[in-house]
Amino acid sequence: MNSNSKLDNRDRAVLMKTSFMQGLSTNSAIRVLSAMSVLNLPVRHSIFREGEKAELFYCVLSGYVRLYRLSHEGREADIRICGPGDSFAECLLYSDNAYAYNAQTAEHSALAAFDMQMIRDIASEEKDVAQAVMASLSRHLLSIIDCVANDRLFTAPQRVANYILARCPVDGGPALIRLPFQKSLLAGMLGLAPEALSRAFSTLRKSGVTVRGRAIQVVDVANLRNV
């Protein structure tokens, strides 16, 4: 398989730190890379649609990808937001052969695209590749379980607080973090309309959360845990 563009050093570093590729032997890594090509896509570009025959799975090198489903009436629901290092559609390696959701770039993005059949073949020969696939699948499963539990257990302000806390240093005290993407993406990720996210932030003001653009300031991390 040939590459649509070269794998630059930054992209290569990200790719090697993926849960899918980290820890592979040199030999396996070379074989896996030969089943891969790099795509550079503009913002809001469709990667695949639900129901299409699945022949490639992907790993995000830079940018963000939105995975979503459509209702009959055309409403969209985000299932997952993938950032650098995340892979998606690898759940189809050993199941159905049609994509289970739509994927589109949320920003200008670089993706590694892996040929499913080639990876299947490699995984059946190289134990460490099979193990990498299992590790990657496990990680996803756990993160989606978190997503279901969050949706069902917590209110919008609580979900936002959880998101912030997961990105703060563990101790108490003040913290300053920066959103890696637009708020509307975060909203979809948390299963909220953008308006609801905005209101959740404003609810959190009384818990010491200040938002200006993508910058989020927390007066006291320990305090935010009580929300």
Place this chain on the structure above:
Amino acid sequence: MNSNSKLDNRDRAVLMKTSFMQGLSTNSAIRVLSAMSVLNLPVRHSIFREGEKAELFYCVLSGYVRLYRLSHEGREADIRICGPGDSFAECLLYSDNAYAYNAQTAEHSALAAFDMQMIRDIASEEKDVAQAVMASLSRHLLSIIDCVANDRLFTAPQRVANYILARCPVDGGPALIRLPFQKSLLAGMLGLAPEALSRAFSTLRKSGVTVRGRAIQVVDVANLRNV
């Protein structure tokens, strides 16, 4: 590993049809079975709790198991209901070593319990076992993705209609199905309070759905798709 009870023929048949065990070579199946023991548990019996060290994963032979998380205030949210043939906690084979949720029986149940370390070792030697793990993980991932999408896209009556439709013959016309468990379990599975499920059923009456106990009668399956 020894067995708490013998594997009877019915249980064995279920176990062999699991996405985890089906298609294993005789040799692999024997090795896997040697890492397994059977548990017979009464209703509402805790299998493990969130945060406990994960040393076993499970496959349901008969009965039903509820996987759920607790909020700080003690509210419960179901993540998944596992029936005969489903496995759970196998996502920890190659990740974290603590259970990510609570598990308890929803009825008197028979479970196959697999020693994670032994299965890990076997999977690293037998290709088909590794592949079985991947297939099992993939299937779960896809089913939980459906769960997130359903929660976010559909209302209670629509989710109930989807559940019914998934269990009806594909053609139009009338259908009669039977719930395999209590309605309160179905409610949790669909992310609803029992009262909301009840009201959803009564909303569906005008779409030709009649419920009496565990029996669900559908006047016209094709019609139900429009809900």
Place this chain on the structure above:
DNA sequence: GACGTAATTTGATCGACGTCAAATCTCTTC
């Protein structure tokens, strides 16, 4: 730095669903 577009916020309204309480139904058990 000004402009125009896109993103975000805010207000108002509404529907969906959770919760609590009480009534009714359905099983199990004796």
Place this chain on the structure above:
DNA sequence: GAAGAGATTTGACGTCGATCAAATTACGTC
């Protein structure tokens, strides 16, 4: 078959978050 516990339904009510519209803010481009 009767009793009783547990499950389900129904009613009343409150809250949360979606939606629509309008105002405001932020950002990329020239």
